[in-house]
Amino acid sequence: MKLFKCPINGVRPLSEFVYGGAYRTMPDHETSTDSQWAAYVHYRDNAPSIKKEWWYHGPSGTWFIAERNTLTDEVQDSYLFNKFVDLESAK
């Protein structure tokens, strides 16, 4: 992967982007057990798959979500977070 599609600025070189890690949901700290919380802090879904990840476009200061195959390094789609919320709630 050498090019990346920013949802606002279109296709840009990869060097303009910063990886922000996979999107993860935080358990409720009031109700979760110690081991659930430890799992959230440390453990990762780490086998290769198509993942929803945070990425940041540096020059324009845009955080967004990208769907990337971590085995082949192909980005299938990228969109802003509000679209991600819509997609998740539509499920």
Next chain:
Amino acid sequence: MPYKLLKFALGREFNEPRYFTDVQTPKKSYDVVIIGGGGHGLAAAYYLAKEHGITNVAVLERGYIGGGNTGRNTTIVRSNYLTPEGVEFYDASVKMFEGLSEELDINLFYSTRGHFTLAHSESSMRTMRWRAEVNKHVGVDSRVVGRDEIAQACPQMDLDCSGQAPIEGALFHNPGSVARHDAVAWGYARGAARLGVDIIQMTEVQDIDIKNNKVQGVKTSKGYISTGKVLSAVAGFTPRITKMVDIQTPITIHPLQACVSEPMKPWLDTIIVSGSLHVYVSQSSRGELVMGSSLDPYELHSTRSSFDFVEGLTSHIVDMFPFLSNVKVVRQWAGMADLTPDFAPIMGKTEIEGFYLDAGWGTWGFKATPISGKTMAATIANDKAHDLIHSFRLSRFEDYELTGEKGAASVGH
């Protein structure tokens, strides 16, 4: 000797023994199945057979032996770590390496060069002093040195790094060495095979059979093998194996790249590492500079290499050694590094009976090959974690009892 060679050349039979029997078909059942024919897996097989008398062992390798991270690292062996547990563990490994050529009857080209970790700022000098004191306390030969001593050991280096990052001092680690990494895998393979271990290449593990929280066997591309004990020693493939048995780990996979230059006359006697410039470099016994850098910045399960890497690495190498600007890079490659959040490995038993893990070796696995083999063999034979690896257990994450080694990683990842 020349006469023997002549006779051999003119003879009709070339009966030079193979390194190990190339077993094509696995048996129906083994006492222990080791997944991964790299240095760690083969060393574990060797010590299981040699020290614990367990010889009904299979090493399953999906490609060829030593073709993964064992053959992709920059071959540096050192023990100048940060935590006392880490220093003790890696020191035991260095001591084993020193006698390993003899034990395995193979020339590992083990060459003690001395190892400089350069500090370009006051804060990294502080970490170097910390490491030196921990090392001395455990009995490892490391000390902080000034610019003059670095200049004496490596007069070719520009100590101001083109004015970009002047060197203030360094951590000097006397036992720092390099070795021929393929030979380590081949030596252990031959040693294990002679004791009765089956090494089966081109065999992929597809699933692990577990009943009542106990290992029953493994499903492979060459059929089902029943066994009560499985060791996973697969480095960058660890998440794919732990997914089969449904164990969660904090491991993340990032490519780690390295390259070599064209061969030169010997000029670099020591091993030079700079955390700030993201460089480690040594000269191999055939004259090539072996160079590595920091990890790729995002998760990827691939061994592709990139131009960005060579561009970034060589610009820093030229800052340190301006006269290398006309030297060519002849090969570059990548391995999949299985990183942990505290930069210490994950070793020992797991919540599944009979499933053992030797993983989380990120960028620091090669130097630990002998000791990891020895301690994992003891752990499997006794079904109890060896004392040296207690701090590396998987459950340390749930206990919030991490073994912080990031300050001893060769470059600031």
